[in-house]
Amino acid sequence: MRVIVNGVSHELDVDRNVPLLHVLRDALGLKSVKLGCGLEQCGACKVLVDGAPEFSCRRTVGEFEGMSLVTLEGFANETLHPIQQALLDHNAAQCGYCLSGILIAARALFDANPRPSRREIQIALDDHLCRCGAQPRILNAFCELSANG
Numbered sequence: 001m002r003v004i005v006n007g008v009s010h011e012l013d014v015d016r017n018v019p020l021l022h023v024l025r026d027a028l029g030l031k032s033v034k035l036g037c038g039l040e041q042c043g044a045c046k047v048l049v050d051g052a053p054e055f056s057c058r059r060t061v062g063e064f065e066g067m068s069l070v071t072l073e074g075f076a077n078e079t080l081h082p083i084q085q086a087l088l089d090h091n092a093a094q095c096g097y098c099l100s101g102i103l104i105a106a107r108a109l110f111d112a113n114p115r116p117s118r119r120e121i122q123i124a125l126d127d128h129l130c131r132c133g134a135q136p137r138i139l140n141a142f143c144e145l146s147a148n149g
């Protein structure tokens with residue numbers, strides 16, 4: 001089967017019933033995609049699918065045949081993406097485990113609307129658990145990015 005990940009087309013010889021997350025991590029080496037709960041309840045595994053954030057821990061890779069996927073590795077450039085820089089500026093990048101999914105959700109939000117409201121940001125991050133207490137800094141970082149957008 002074929003998937004397009006971070007702009008590169010891959011022909012994969014994999015079991016179509018394997019969760020997408022495992023194919024991304026194990027077959028393609030994209031370790032930014034994290035396994036947290038495995039139950040679509042924490043958001044750590046989210047990736048962009050045709051521009052929309054989707055869980056990858058339970059849905060099978062076969063469901064994504066021919067679709068265009070983006071992981072955090074796909075953000076990489078010579079400079080950080082503004083949403084990454086915003087977290088750094090607010091000292092909000094605490095654990096590196098939940099943040100991949102949070103950045104995926106934020107990327108989808110800001111790509112669709114460069115000036116989201118605080119409430120819209122909260123809704124976009126609603127699927128994402130952060131256990132360390134960084135949520136206020138994460139939210140403030142994205143609110144300031146929106147204000148400057």
Ligand code: FES
Pocket residue numbers: 034035036037038039040041042043044045046055056057058
């Ligand atoms: S690992 Fe997918 S939502 Fe938690």
Ligand code: FES
Pocket residue numbers: 092093094095096097098099129130131132133134135
């Ligand atoms: S920043 Fe990852 S759990 Fe809080």
